[in-house]
Amino acid sequence: MNHSQMLHSSRRQFLRSAGLAAAAASLVPHSIFGQQADMVATARAAAANAKITLTPLRRNVSLLSGSGGNIAVLNGPDGKLLVDAGFSSSRAHIEAALNTLDRRPIRHLIDTHWHFDHTDGNEWMHKAGATITAHKNTLTHLSQPTTIAAFAYTFQPAPAAARPTDIVADDSILLANGSTVVLHHYDPAHTDSDLSVNFIEADVFHCGDTWFNGFYPFIDYSTGGSIDGMIAASSLNLARTASSTIIIPGHGPVGTRAQLKEFHDMLATVRGNVAALKAKGMALDAAIAAKPTAAFDAKWGGGSRKPDDFVGLVYQGV
Template sequence: MIPPTHNRLTRRGFCLCCTGATIFAATGGWLTPREAYAQAKGIVGVIRAAAERDPIKLHHLRGNVSVLEGSGGNVAVLPGSDGKVLIDAGISASRSRIVEAMSTLGPEPIRHLINTHWHFDHTDGNEWLKMEGANILAHENTIKHLRSAQRVEDWDFNFPPSPPAALPTESMSAEKSLRLNNSTLLLKHQRDAHTDGDITVAFAEADIFHTGDIYWNGIYPFIDYSTGGSIDGTIRAVDAILETISAETIVVPGHGQPVSNKTELKDYREMLASIRSNVAELKKQGRSLDEAIAARPTATFDAKWGQFVIDPAFFAKLVYEGV
């Protein structure tokens, strides 16, 4: 049985890519990585069930850009005469509520979808959105992962290939600029960060920046080493984003509270770098994984960042893998 706390977490944007750990319902303690892997095996069903019932919350930003919260990752929407543009697809079980929420933004059909990376909670809606007429764009590595079976070791989970009807129809490599709905969208590949296929999307005129899962607002992130992610690449990507944005930029994270800013992103970067330094020092001392986790290298940050499904022990384990 999945602990009741999972239901609460799904309503905050719970996703398949962050199932490494959860809170012991009875004790308030943290699951070990091994125990968390066992939990992960049934999480696809949990996510689909949550998406079938959980509400979609609409956040209006500026420049006609909005964000949908409640179906996997945070989904940005830009309506207009070229058809609605979506950043990420959410989970297909939320389809009816996504359509209902988007109907309040205007009558335009869905014509464009950008996948920020390949994970289930960002691409599960690809098939129905493609059926609606959306052209799907993704990084070439994202398409590669969707086309073939994928095993994510840190979830102990095997993903089958996506059906042909769900595959992106257009690829990019390094950078791409789109002009849609009187807006300039600047797409950039952030190498070896959350995965090896992460795309960030800047809405230039509105000064809004969607980070995908490179940034998790107020919560420890998952890093997918199985498909090319890394702690160092994540930090580099955050640095690159910070150099790009201003104090006025609205930052949309992949997970967590969907409206953020440069100050909060700087705090996230400080957390990542500090924990990386702590874990690297423990590893340099010859500490084993269990010994490093027991030393609590995340302790300074746990009260703020460790209260979600990637718990302190599991995040320390992820960083240990990458230093």
Template structure:
């Protein structure tokens, strides 16, 4: 059996998750009474156990791993490996094989961009492999408790102690490793209330995590302080911090650039304006969804977990 047959397609399995998400919007009681065992999160976790990890070399000794939840950045060198995000824990064998394909250097540092499971559920095994975990203090707080995500009808359990960050910061953090002076800075609440960007100045590579989903509608997590207005502000900040030379690592999607950041920002701002106008006219959520305020963007941005109708719901909730 070839690798395409042996591995569940990332687009297919997350597309299925997206259909379930859209279904949850329109008929949540029916969806989850009929399929309680497998909502979107369960499907994503199951698929991550077999998903192929793609390794892309960027600049210098920096690589991107794609296929285990959020995109993972890897800085490799004589001091070992530094990772930005650790993916989904069930992907451990595949992530480890991908890391070993880069070099046999040990894993030394892990930076969490925010608390979400597809970026942090690999924390425990990465710590056990030798990584010191760095994160914003709010990220650690979220990882210590159960959080119910209403929009996906899922409750995330706290991480075990071995998976919790031990080096904490409030607003920014600088880390020297393998000749890079890595800058970590927080955003105001956007995707969540604990988003951070990670910048590698020598290589001019900016990991913006889930404040940017390249060519996809993003999730906005209202359960932990996210907002559409915050996402728009974060998107504008990302544009301002980059040049045409900057390599941008998104939370999800292909490696990006400044032009794509601008396109993403404009999409968010336009849909927010459309939804707000309809809501201010007194239209209900279902009426706004029926008006298809995302229609002109669905072909470009609707091919991943979040479909146009569900993104409309997220925006409606925040305006």
């Protein structure tokens, strides 16, 4: 099957036939956020020489890590299908890593959400021949100035060539390289534009930034995210995976369903702790001082989103 023969259908059709940032905060050194003059340029500079690692996962699915969010690669005769695009400044390193598989071109790109550490490479991948698929809200945010209040930063519209043209409003599928690729749309969680990507035959599940494996997540309230949405998305991820599933988080190492369950339970417990403090009338500073994440900080507090920051995000949403 060539790229033009890839099939795109609704979730209902799939079920009938088959029977079946932010993000930027987790990738860019924490010190960068004192340099708000041009966060995008600073992040690109930091990523320009980042080491890109290619890791085979199962069947014809691999992981590219090191530039922005985790990138999944489905390789085969139809050309490469990628999930997320990383930073544009990593292009040479990404291409070199992909070429260790073979010289087939990138024919399809799926954005898990709009954040620039997942979409900054969209333009070059599109110009190299990739069709870009994303949720409709990803197109909206990439087409206009979009502010993330937590970063005190407004992202300017992406170039026209970086914007998705294959728009998903509900669950849908792609058929490529002998694989069934199921796209699930979440209700607002990390953002209002989140998709997961399920490689059915390989039993590999990319859940974007609805999972940060090993550290506290960023929740983008400015574009629809919420702590309750993150917990709900984690529940859906658990329902859509099994003990055999290889799960790709938006950030952090590839993991298992058991690790995903730990993340879900941490979110739910911290939410309950913070909500109880807020219900007592505690202001944010007092809630932070009460250390409602203390039981989890050793395991989850080592990333860019520090415990106090995470309490602030949760407090905002309860």
